[in-house]
Amino acid sequence: MKRRSWLSFLVVSMFMFGSVLPASAAGNYNVVESGTKVEMEGKFSFTVPENMIFLNKDDTIKMEKENGDIPTMNEIGSVHPIEDSENWALFIEYEDTGHISDDEQNEINAEELLQSYKDGTEEANKQRQPEEQFHVIGWNVKPSYNAATHELEYSMLAETAQKTQFLNYKLQVLTRTGHVSFILVTDVPALAKDKQTLREKILKNFVVKEGQRYSDFDAKTDKVAEYGLTGLILGGLGVAAAKKLGFLALILAFAKKGWIIIVVLLGAIGGFVKKLFNKKKNNAAPTDSDEEKPSA
Template sequence: MRWSQTIFAVLVALSLVLCSGGNAWASSNEQLKWIEGGRKVDLGKVAEVDLDPSLLFLDAANTAKVSELNHDKPSGKEIGSIFPKDENQNWEVVFEYYELGHIKDDEKEDIDADAILDSYKEGTEESNKEKAESDRLYVTGWDVEPFYNEATHNLTWSMLAEDGKKEKLINYNVRLLTRQGYISAILVSDPAHLDADKKFLNEKILPKLTVKSGERYEEFDASTDKISEYGLTGLILGGAGLAVAKKAGLLLLLAGLFKKFGILIFAAGAGVLGVIGKFFVKLFRRKKSEAAQDETNDREHTETLP
């Protein structure tokens, strides 16, 4: 099934849900079991969200199905996803959980945003030398510089970039530290509506997310719990470290690792927006030949962070 057909199938599924309030299916016969808002829902075994009535929820299995409908390989770490009921809103929040050990936050006062940005820029420039202009990526700056909220144990950042056609690209990432790892919250939006969607995420979703007892960051037990090898800077760089990021480059990370690192890319004004503007925007810009390369790169980077 072609990508556009898959998206259309998901659109049909959502429209049926909105009209009937029940389960719906896409033309590919993939069932998506939507959960209506106005109740608490589990994010795997690690957390729960008190879901606003204006929202819809998919559990881990159904979140993975959406990835499959989009011809994207599920990470296997999905714990749920949230969507607006309002068809005029174009966003999605995907949650994943990674148990990598307790992540120390002792870098909270020393996150060097300039060094991190320079690292990505240098790596990208190096990788661009081997790419056609249409395949190049240019990191232009921060939308939101990395910052850590000690009260909530949340690490947040948003990077700006553009492709060879000068189309703007953006991502928005939140990492919620837990006792033995972190929850990744990825906001899927488009640049034109990102500010409003960030506001909704930070005011209506994240404050209602509760890490379950026994999994909370402050419940860390030094006598029994593993310490992660990654710090806050490592999470931003995907666990690769500054030196490796400079060598590998952001374009290399794009080949399969953007999804793993929680860095989702969206193009403003692309023609696809007009096709799926009634639902959510998740642009997969890679060609089939690039998808094959993704699998190779994934195997080469199995030890890096998602």
Template sequence: ASSPAAATDPQARLAAAAQAAQAALQKGPRDIALAGQGVLKLPEGFGFIPAGPAGEFLKAQGSRVGPDFQGLVVGDAIDGFVVVRFEDAGYVKDEEAREWDAAKLLDNLKSGTEAANEDRRKLGMPEFSVQGWVEAPRYDEANHRLVWSASTREKNGAASDGDGVNYNTYVLGREGYFSMNLVTSLATVEQQKPVAQQLLAALSFDEGKRYADFNSSTDKVAEYGLAALVGGIAAKKLGLLATLGVFLAKFWKVAALAVVGAGAGLRKLFGRKDGQA
């Protein structure tokens, strides 16, 4: 049970949430069933924290999670963590991926982020700007997988904070889509890309829930197409992801030590080796 101090002291609350997340950690290799829709074949060396304790951990450092949130993936190879969601949007048509324009998609993402900043301003949350592509959007039509990555920066943050990066991966299904978003830094994203790709390849829909199982006479079609997962819809999600990007830069190397000192064992939780930056 958490102490009364944990409810009011942010550091104590974070330590308690991290300890609960550590206790709930499910280590690979194992199959993680997700949302009654699919399975993540979690490889060895990775861990999964379910939505309840993972959500409390994120909320303890100022982020918000929605009903689509499934949990976090952490591990030895991840410099950061991976946010897993299932969005029951319906069947997302993918035809527009054949002729989309990366420059136009970036403009859409930037304008969508500015619109989402209005909500963040009202909530007293930091505002962010999109700096550019880390990886331009690309869609694997055969496997219905989408990958893109953009760097973000807090508008009033110090330059020394660095850019936060979300490396976004999606797999489309019959009734919606999974997203796995790796939150890391610009300095580490290149070495992290293969890890994100490995996890994406390990995620699949159950039989009957796959994209190919779509029945046009009975199934719901999403109100938006694939480009929205890079533009307007994605900009709303960047509220969480950009916050986490800044959180990584500010918290990971400093406050982690204090939390470990409080007995929560964050380095152990996230698979960090002693002496690893």
């Protein structure tokens, strides 16, 4: 993030997400509708669920930039609801980190990780005015790993000085050569419902292809990541480095679409995506003059 403070990024993002996009923006996206199967990175496939749309890698990055977000460039797509009653967004990322060992699955110290984030955040707060500070409250979902499915999930809750709460939820699936991150942007009351949507409708339609699964790892030929599950939670840093660079660890692990005022972000993205879908639907509908034309 260069010299730009994280809190400044938070505030700027909040205002940017609240701004109105150019009218021409909605016409420049390739909206993939439900029922369509898409290929991703040559390693995965995804069938878009009912009442949702998909934006590919390039369009997802473009949407982020136009909304004032800073892409990680690990994006491989995003999923969005089209129903007015649904108000969430899901970003999918893939990092070719090398095979991540899950040997420490029973040694994840959630309290130590939490304290690292808290310490780093409070150290950074010393440079901020009281009304500009934000604080880590705790785990909304404690880090846990499912050895059968090779899934790591966690969600951290924070709040501003004005007691506005925000969070992100990450579900990370380990693969032969790295990991896929499903980053769910939602609010606290809707998290349980939206997690269920992620698991029952989205994850079930996401396929890690044969030869790319975690169990396909070949120790003789495949690259191995330099960190394990704890390092993955810390954004690729080891525990010792995270203690030394607590605030940096916080940024690296959670800067992506998590530490944003959720209500503002969802309102902007939700309206933007529904505008995309409705415009595509209107463009596809035949005009009255078309209907009156006799067939050739």
